[in-house]
Amino acid sequence: MAQYSNLLDDVFQALSDPTRRAVVDRLGRGPASVSELAEPFDMALPSFMKHVRMLESGGLITTRKVGRVRTCTLQRSPLTTIEEWLHHQQRVWEAHTDRLEHFVTSPVAHQEDPL
Incomplete structure (x- = not known):
C-alpha cells in the first residue's frame, strides 16, 4: 500500500x-x-475554478474545453484506489480485534499466575 501514498495524499x-x-x-x-x-455555490467563478483545479490535480476529474465550455468528467480510478486502501485497513484492524477477542476469551488468559 506504500506505493499509493502520494496518490492517497492528493486524493x-x-x-x-x-x-x-x-x-x-x-x-x-x-x-x-x-x-x-x-x-449551486455562492462564489465567484474564479474561486470555483480553484476547486476544479484541486480536483484535477488530485486526479479525481479531467476537464476538456470545447469552444468556451469546459466540461468536467469524474475519473473513477483514484476512488477505486481509496476503496482498496480502505479495504486493506479494514482487514488489518479486523485482524487486530480478532486477536484481541481471542486473547480476552481464551481460558489461558484468565488463569492466575501460580507464583
Whole structure:
C-alpha cells in the first residue's frame, strides 16, 4: 500500500473540502460543465475554478474545453484506489480485534499466575 501514498495524499486533500466533495458527487451522475457545477455555490467563478483545479490535480476529474465550455468528467480510478486502501485497513484492524477477542476469551488468559 506504500506505493499509493502520494496518490492517497492528493486524493484525500482534494476531498477535504465540502464543495469539492459535492462536485465529485454531482459528477458521479455524469459529466457537467464548470458553469453547471458552479451554479449551486455562492462564489465567484474564479474561486470555483480553484476547486476544479484541486480536483484535477488530485486526479479525481479531467476537464476538456470545447469552444468556451469546459466540461468536467469524474475519473473513477483514484476512488477505486481509496476503496482498496480502505479495504486493506479494514482487514488489518479486523485482524487486530480478532486477536484481541481471542486473547480476552481464551481460558489461558484468565488463569492466575501460580507464583
